[in-house]
Amino acid sequence: MxxxxxxxxxxxxxxxxxxxxxxxxxxxxxxxxxxxxxxxxVVTDFGTYTCINWLRTLGYVKAWAEKYEEQGxxxxxxxxxxxxxxxxxxxxxxxxxxxxxxxxxxxxxxxAVWQAFDNxxxxxxxxxxxxxxxxxxxxxxxxxxxxxxxIQRLLxxxxxxxxxxxxxxxxxxxxxxxxxxxxxxxxTYVGYQQGRNFASPEGVTxxxxxxxxxxxxLPLNSWALSGDWTVEGKATxxxxxxxxxxxxxxxxxxNLVLRSQTGKTVPFRVRLDGAPPGxxxxxxxxxxxxxxxxxxxxxxxIRQQGRITDRTFEIAFDDDGVEGYVFTFG
Numbered sequence: 001m002x003x004x005x006x007x008x009x010x011x012x013x014x015x016x017x018x019x020x021x022x023x024x025x026x027x028x029x030x031x032x033x034x035x036x037x038x039x040x041x042v043v044t045d046f047g048t049y050t051c052i053n054w055l056r057t058l059g060y061v062k063a064w065a066e067k068y069e070e071q072g073x074x075x076x077x078x079x080x081x082x083x084x085x086x087x088x089x090x091x092x093x094x095x096x097x098x099x100x101x102x103x104x105x106x107x108x109x110x111x112a113v114w115q116a117f118d119n120x121x122x123x124x125x126x127x128x129x130x131x132x133x134x135x136x137x138x139x140x141x142x143x144x145x146x147x148x149x150x151i152q153r154l155l156x157x158x159x160x161x162x163x164x165x166x167x168x169x170x171x172x173x174x175x176x177x178x179x180x181x182x183x184x185x186x187x188t189y190v191g192y193q194q195g196r197n198f199a200s201p202e203g204v205t206x207x208x209x210x211x212x213x214x215x216x217x218l219p220l221n222s223w224a225l226s227g228d229w230t231v232e233g234k235a236t237x238x239x240x241x242x243x244x245x246x247x248x249x250x251x252x253x254x255n256l257v258l259r260s261q262t263g264k265t266v267p268f269r270v271r272l273d274g275a276p277p278g279x280x281x282x283x284x285x286x287x288x289x290x291x292x293x294x295x296x297x298x299x300x301x302i303r304q305q306g307r308i309t310d311r312t313f314e315i316a317f318d319d320d321g322v323e324g325y326v327f328t329f330g
Contacts, residue, residue, distance in 0.1 A: 011135045011150065017042060017128040020076060022112035025089065027096055029104030032076060039130050040074045041154045043147075046114065046124040048082045049095035050257045050298045052328040053141050054123040056178060058099060059171035060144045061125075065103040067167060068151060071160040072130070077101065080108040082122065083234060083325055085259050085296045094295060127151060130158035141178075173283060174300055178330035182308040184250030185221050188327040193233040200224040204231050209239050218248040220310055223327070235323040237261065244316035245324055252304045253282065253330035254313050259296035261321035266293040268322075270301050271314045280304045293322060303330075 019034050026032075045061050047054030065075035079096075081087040087109035096105060108114055117126065120139075127136040127150050136150040148166050155162045171177060189195045192206045199222035200212040212225035227243025229236055236245070247254070260266050270277055270289040278287045282300035285291040291299065302313060 011153065014134040014137060017044070017126070017132045017134055018113070018116035020078070020106045020113055022108075022116055023078075023106035024109050024112070025107040027079075027093060027105040027107065028102055032074070032104060032106075034132075037074060037132070039158065040072055041068075041130055041151065041158055042128045042132075043073065043075045043151065044078060044117070044126040044128070045075065046078045046080060046117070046119055046122060048080055048086050048122050049092060049099070050083060050086060050296075050325070051122045052174075052255050052298060052330065055099075055174050055298070056141055056171070056176070056330070057123050057125075057144075058101070059169055059175040060147075060167070062101065062103070063167045063169055064148065064151060068155060068162070071155050071162050072158055073151060073155060075103045077103055077105040078108050078113050078117075079105050080111055080114045080119075080122070083257065083259075083296075091296055095297060127154065129154045174298075176330070179252040179308070182250070182252055183329050184310075185327075185329045187329075188221070188223060188247070190223060190231075190236045190245065190324045190326065191234040192231050194326075195231070197222040198224065198231075206231055207233075214244075214246045214314075218246055218312060220248045220250065223247040226316075235259070235325050238317055238320050238322040238324075241319050242316065243320075243322075244314050246312065246314040247327060248310065248312050249327075249329060250308065250310050251329035252302075252308055253300060253328075254302035255282075255298050255300050255328045255330070256315065257296075257298050257325035258293050259323040259325070260293050260319075261323060264319065264321070266322055267291070267318040268293060269316050269318075271316075272302060273312050274314075277302060280306075293317070298328070 125138040126134050128134045152162045209230050211228050214224040214226045224246050228240040270285050276289040282303045284299040
């Protein structure tokens, strides 16, 4: 049976669309009420702007919003923060503009919309029919063809003429799909609430300043600190200039969520197996490994071009007040 046939026959009702009345604010739109959405097929897309999993879905979501708007689709993004700084409206505004997102975004800093949907994931997509009933959901990356087929089916059911063709898309930049066959390292938080695999020989002291060092060798999927740091619940904070974070990883990409406590720009240097990354530099560094922490966001630091093997990554900072949150891979 084809995917299209299975979508045609298998859609079930998964509950009513809760709506967005509990949103704390909106970007790219006036508040969308139940009346605004009546008779519309609605795609709800939960994300937060530092989440690499959401960022890798964004090319598809933007394409659906553009392709089907005239046929009666309303695409609503819900920005629910993972980290405290993502609850700041101005940070979200800057991120959404940088990502060229034009569809409406409901701001959800207090998780009110998240809880109304009983959602548990970034990203998560919920697709509701013109009667306001949720007919399909997708948790996590993938499922793009199935989601688009559902959109087409529900738009037809609502009386719109929609073709069978699917979007043809090869996302690039930060939205490029992960090289899943070569991702051998898990998401790695560097605050103690979710942190694991900390390898500095001094052990971890929580919520207190301490000097740390990097062991040799550094085990695969372990991370360590060098210099004077404080390991806090959500983040690890650099107390004096010159500190670094090292990580042994396996994957094409290395991303790290960073913030400057002071708001100052902070230069940093990236090394791969002790040398500048050259052609393996990510979007946010040059071939010599130089980059700058300017805004609180996810930074892509490594994107390898050749064969993927176990490598050692290190990032060093020229100023204090840097907060590191989580490593992700692609």
